[in-house]
Amino acid sequence: MFFNKINLRVAMAAGLLLLMSACSKDEDDDKQVNSNNPLSEYVLLGEESTANASVRLYASEDAFVGYNEIAVQVFQPGTDNQLRAVSIQLLPMMDMGMMKHSAPFENPTYNESLSAFSGSCTFIMPSGQMGSWTLAVLLDNEGVRDTLTFPIIVVPKAEARLISFESELDSSKIFVALRAPMGPEIGANSFELMIYERETMMAFPPVENLSVEITPEMPTMGHGSPNNVNPIHMENGHYVGEVNFTMSGYWKVHFMLKDSSGQMVKSDGYFDITFQ
Numbered sequence: 172m173f174f175n176k177i178n179l180r181v182a183m184a185a186g187l188l189l190l191m192s193a194c195s196k197d198e199d200d201d202k203q204v205n206s207n208n209p210l211s212e213y214v215l216l217g218e219e220s221t222a223n224a225s226v227r228l229y230a231s232e233d234a235f236v237g238y239n240e241i242a243v244q245v246f247q248p249g250t251d252n253q254l255r256a257v258s259i260q261l262l263p264m265m266d267m268g269m270m271k272h273s274a275p276f277e278n279p280t281y282n283e284s285l286s287a288f289s290g291s292c293t294f295i296m297p298s299g300q301m302g303s304w305t306l307a308v309l310l311d312n313e314g315v316r317d318t319l320t321f322p323i324i325v326v327p328k329a330e331a332r333l334i335s336f337e338s339e340l341d342s343s344k345i346f347v348a349l350r351a352p353m354g355p356e357i358g359a360n361s362f363e364l365m366i367y368e369r370e371t372m373m374a375f376p377p378v379e380n381l382s383v384e385i386t387p388e389m390p391t392m393g394h395g396s397p398n399n400v401n402p403i404h405m406e407n408g409h410y411v412g413e414v415n416f417t418m419s420g421y422w423k424v425h426f427m428l429k430d431s432s433g434q435m436v437k438s439d440g441y442f443d444i445t446f447q
């Protein structure tokens with residue numbers, strides 16, 4: 172009764188204003204869900220702190236063999252204040268006992284809409300008996316340096332998102348990651364490959380001079396599809412095109428890589444993509 176009376180008085184006093192603010196408050200709440208936590212679709216891989224910084228490491232899904240979108244938030248320790256001016260470098264490392272190796276990555280830069288630093292890491296093997304992964308985040312905050320190291324479990328995907336092979340031209344070791352489509356649909360889908368070369372066990376620079384030709388096929392039905400767009404190099408080893416899936420089911424997207432003088436680098440690459 173007491174609360175009802177209070178509510179009545181407030182409602183009468185505030186009248187329409189209250190109703191209006193109630194309506195707009197709902198909209199605000201909806202927006203806040205998105206703007207307060209743009210990482211809500213991401214998975215927290217770990218949280219580590221030093222005396223100078225607390226770091227939250229996210230990925231767009233559980234770490235897998237392939238191109239992983241990585242997000243990093245850096246906080247003043249014990250606060251919610253993000254440090255946005257730091258510079259961040261990544262260092263993935265797989266410890267295989269007898270040897271260690273790194274993986275391709277893109278250092279994160281601050282992304283306002285994500286409210287986090289955003290970069291990538293392409294894990295090239297699964298975690299397991301062969302070895303274990305860490306992803307180190309190296310911070311430089313105006314000369315104050317910190318390294319925070321996160322253990323990462325890397326799982327293989329049922330349909331490979333990364334393939335590796337030796338160049339048919341010069342035997343260099345090439346890695347091709349399928350970045351898109353992540354959620355394929357009937358019709359035109361963005362088709363993006365990331366292509367890297369293994370220079371040393373610690374250096375995997377992007378390969379930027381290739382031409383890519385894609386040919387989708389439905390092996391079980393004996394047909395392909397029209398209106399595909401061969402991926403072309405954008406920057407840093409990102410090749411972007413379009414694949415047209417005329418129906419759902421199992422597709423095999425063949426690709427061919429040639430160097431800038433038209434010599435074959437890979438004649439029989441493919442990714443399996445199944446969706447319902």
Ligand SMILES: [Cu+2]
Pocket residue numbers: 265267272296301302
């Ligand atoms: Cu390994």
